[in-house]
Amino acid sequence: MTKKKDLNFAQAFAELEQITQWFDADDNLDLDEGLKKFERGLELASALKKKLGEVENKVEQIKGKFI
Amino acid sequence: MSDQPSCLSVRAFLDCVNETLRLIPSRDFVVEGEVSDFRVAQGKWVSFDLKDEQEEAVLKCFMTAWQLQGGLEDGMRVQVRGYPKVYERYGQFKMNVTEVTPVGEGALRRAYDLLKKKLQEEGLFDVARKRTPPRFPTRIGLITSRDAAAYGDFLRILHSRWSGVSVIHANVHVQGKEAVEEIVSALSVFSALPAVEQPDVIVLTRGGGGLEDLHAFNDERVARAVFSSCVPVVCAVGHERDESLCDFVADVRASTPTHAAECVVPNRQEILFEIASEEQHMERTLQEAIQRGLFVTQRAMQAMGLVMARKQDHLRRARENFVQRSQAWLPKWRERLEGQTRLLRQLDPTRVLSRGYSIVREGSQVLRDACGLEIGSSVRVQLAAGSFDADVTQVNGEGQISLL
Numbered sequence: 001m002t003k004k005k006d007l008n009f010a011q012a013f014a015e016l017e018q019i020t021q022w023f024d025a026d027d028n029l030d031l032d033e034g035l036k037k038f039e040r041g042l043e044l045a046s047a048l049k050k051k052l053g054e055v056e057n058k059v060e061q062i063k064g065k066f067i
Numbered sequence: 068m069s070d071q072p073s074c075l076s077v078r079a080f081l082d083c084v085n086e087t088l089r090l091i092p093s094r095d096f097v098v099e100g101e102v103s104d105f106r107v108a109q110g111k112w113v114s115f116d117l118k119d120e121q122e123e124a125v126l127k128c129f130m131t132a133w134q135l136q137g138g139l140e141d142g143m144r145v146q147v148r149g150y151p152k153v154y155e156r157y158g159q160f161k162m163n164v165t166e167v168t169p170v171g172e173g174a175l176r177r178a179y180d181l182l183k184k185k186l187q188e189e190g191l192f193d194v195a196r197k198r199t200p201p202r203f204p205t206r207i208g209l210i211t212s213r214d215a216a217a218y219g220d221f222l223r224i225l226h227s228r229w230s231g232v233s234v235i236h237a238n239v240h241v242q243g244k245e246a247v248e249e250i251v252s253a254l255s256v257f258s259a260l261p262a263v264e265q266p267d268v269i270v271l272t273r274g275g276g277g278l279e280d281l282h283a284f285n286d287e288r289v290a291r292a293v294f295s296s297c298v299p300v301v302c303a304v305g306h307e308r309d310e311s312l313c314d315f316v317a318d319v320r321a322s323t324p325t326h327a328a329e330c331v332v333p334n335r336q337e338i339l340f341e342i343a344s345e346e347q348h349m350e351r352t353l354q355e356a357i358q359r360g361l362f363v364t365q366r367a368m369q370a371m372g373l374v375m376a377r378k379q380d381h382l383r384r385a386r387e388n389f390v391q392r393s394q395a396w397l398p399k400w401r402e403r404l405e406g407q408t409r410l411l412r413q414l415d416p417t418r419v420l421s422r423g424y425s426i427v428r429e430g431s432q433v434l435r436d437a438c439g440l441e442i443g444s445s446v447r448v449q450l451a452a453g454s455f456d457a458d459v460t461q462v463n464g465e466g467q468i469s470l471l
Binding site for chain 1: 201202203205208209222225226229230231232233234235236237238239248249252253256257335338339342343345346348349350352353356357360
């Protein structure tokens with residue numbers, strides 16, 4: 001996921017939220033599963049932070065019956 | 068020229084009049100007056116009188132409903148553009164109106180209110196149909212003029228808040244007579260894009276201005292174009308207290324271009340904070356789970372320790388018991404063993420030899436009876452210390468072996 005160049009921010013963010021919710025859902029969470037999810041969550045979080053840090057916005061013009 | 072006047076039919080005469088009327092350069096005029104007796108027939112035909120307030124002068128006006136953009140009502144001051152014509156059928160002189168423009172703030176306000184009411188009744192402002200733009204858009208359509216302050220304001224705030232977005236800018240006039248057509252066209256261009264190129268949200272914006280400057284955003288055609296856009300539209304026109312019809316139709320109404328940027332993209336800092344909170348939350352929950360696991364393990368270990376200690380105790384007692392018992396039991400065995408040893412030692416033939424007896428063997432055979440011996444045969448005699456070989460020279464009688 002982190003290696004994938006074009007990270008879909010919305011998707012990754014939604015997945016992170018889902019994982020966080022998973023941690024909330026069960027009081028007796030499965031530790032093995034939890035560690036796996038935790039690892040994935042950290043991976044997503046760092047990818048998201050990286051994305052926020054580096055990318056700039058692009059402005060392009062669209063052609064039409066305008067000026 | 069004949070003395071007789073030429074005779075024309077009524078129609079031919081009116082044709083002649085209309086031809087003459089066409090000579091008036093109507094395109095160069097607008098006629099300003101007050102509207103009265105405004106009527107719409109069958110939802111299609113619009114008629115009203117245009118009057119001067121002071122002098123008594125009336126111009127009958129006629130137009131189609133679709134030509135009439137915006138609202139009109141009696142008492143409104145308007146400028147009309149059109150051409151005069153005598154309608155043959157009723158013999159009435161009328162202005163065939165192509166365009167009506169309200170004049171002055173009051174009339175504009177009134178026209179605005181009327182149109183607003185009409186669109187509201189049609190359901191263009193319905194809250195139920197408003198769509199929520201995605202939280203993290205990747206493509207944003209921007210409809211505004213590159214020369215407007217709104218353009219710079221919007222992009223500046225967008226860049227400061229968020230990144231990784233493609234802004235697709237449709238450069239349009241936001242005021243003046245081209246504005247309406249260009250904005251409508253821009254909206255339809257965005258809606259017509261293939262799905263992958265279509266923006267996630269459209270921002271339609273300009274800075275503040277008077278009702279006249281904002282006319283394009285109060286135009287019925289623009290309002291309808293916003294309404295029928297496939298993509299959610301965020302409308303930000305003017306300053307905080309300005310309103311436009313587009314604002315009401317739009318899916319999201321922003322107060323200013325800056326606010327529009329705030330509406331379409333989240334704040335990087337907030338999202339970073341959110342991500343950090345989620346990380347913390349995950350970590351805390353996991354830590355708690357680990358602590359719980361540790362606690363359970365410790366408890367298990369303690370319980371096991373207890374069991375082990377009990378077993379050890381058992382074992383220790385068993386050993387003590389064993390040692391005690393064996394201490395009582397071993398000497399007896401030792402005694403018996405010693406007795407046996409003594410007995411065994413008494414039976415030891417070497418002890419008999421030491422008392423002066425000897426053992427005689429022929430070959431490996433121990434001799435017990437002399438009569439079997441042959442003269443001349445060789446025997447070995449074993450003493451307590453050492454042995455010697457001897458030859459049998461004589462056998463002395465036959466003895467009795469007493470058997471035990």
